[in-house]
Amino acid sequence: MNSFIHLTIPARAEFIDIVRLTLFGIANKAGFSYEEIEDMKVAVTEACTNVVLHAYGNSRPGEIEISFELEGNGITIRIKDEGTSFKYEPAGNKSVTLHDKELSEVTSGGLGLFMMHALMDKVEIFSGRGTEVILTKLLGRKEEMA
Numbered sequence: 562m563n564s565f566i567h568l569t570i571p572a573r574a575e576f577i578d579i580v581r582l583t584l585f586g587i588a589n590k591a592g593f594s595y596e597e598i599e600d601m602k603v604a605v606t607e608a609c610t611n612v613v614l615h616a617y618g619n620s621r622p623g624e625i626e627i628s629f630e631l632e633g634n635g636i637t638i639r640i641k642d643e644g645t646s647f648k649y650e651p652a653g654n655k656s657v658t659l660h661d662k663e664l665s666e667v668t669s670g671g672l673g674l675f676m677m678h679a680l681m682d683k684v685e686i687f688s689g690r691g692t693e694v695i696l697t698k699l700l701g702r703k704e705e706m707a
């Protein structure tokens with residue numbers, strides 16, 4: 562049976578380390594390596610930072626709902642907000658590598674979603690009324706060298 566852990570934080574940068582600490586505890590218990598946990602921390606931090614910066618902005622207070630689902634073969638982390646949505650185009654992000662990009666494009670945004678795809682096994686994004694980012698990492702998958 563899958564196990565769920567839920568966490569709700571104010572959508573402010575200073576609370577994101579609580580998500581990282583929680584993630585460490587859960588992923589460590591699930592048997593992920595430190596390297597895998599570091600990768601997940603970066604991906605989850607990018608998703609939460611996007612909520613702080615793009616969903617609610619400076620003036621609109623809001624919350625981030627994070628859920629961790631432990632499955633037999635890995636973990637699924639959902640990062641949800643009820644802020645401003647955006648038009649997500651999966652094809653553009655999945656296939657793109659940094660080598661295909663101009664340096665100017667890389668530095669002017671889009672790196673967060675790129676990192677999530679690079680560091681996790683599966684990334685799903687639903688943006689309508691708010692946004693939900695679903696990140697999955699499988700246990701025991703060796704990193705492929707690029």
Ligand SMILES: Nc1ncnc2c1ncn2[C@@H]1O[C@H](COP(=O)(O)OP(=O)(O)O)[C@@H](O)[C@H]1O
Binds near residue numbers: 615647674692
């Ligand atoms: N939770 C979110 N709410 C609203 N817009 C978002 C959210 N996450 C991502 N976005 C949109 O997707 C874009 C790309 O995100 P990202 O790859 O992290 O680049 P950056 O944050 O540097 O702009 C953002 O600029 C923003 O327009």
Ligand SMILES: [Mg+2]
Binds near residue numbers: 607610611674
């Ligand atoms: Mg970002």
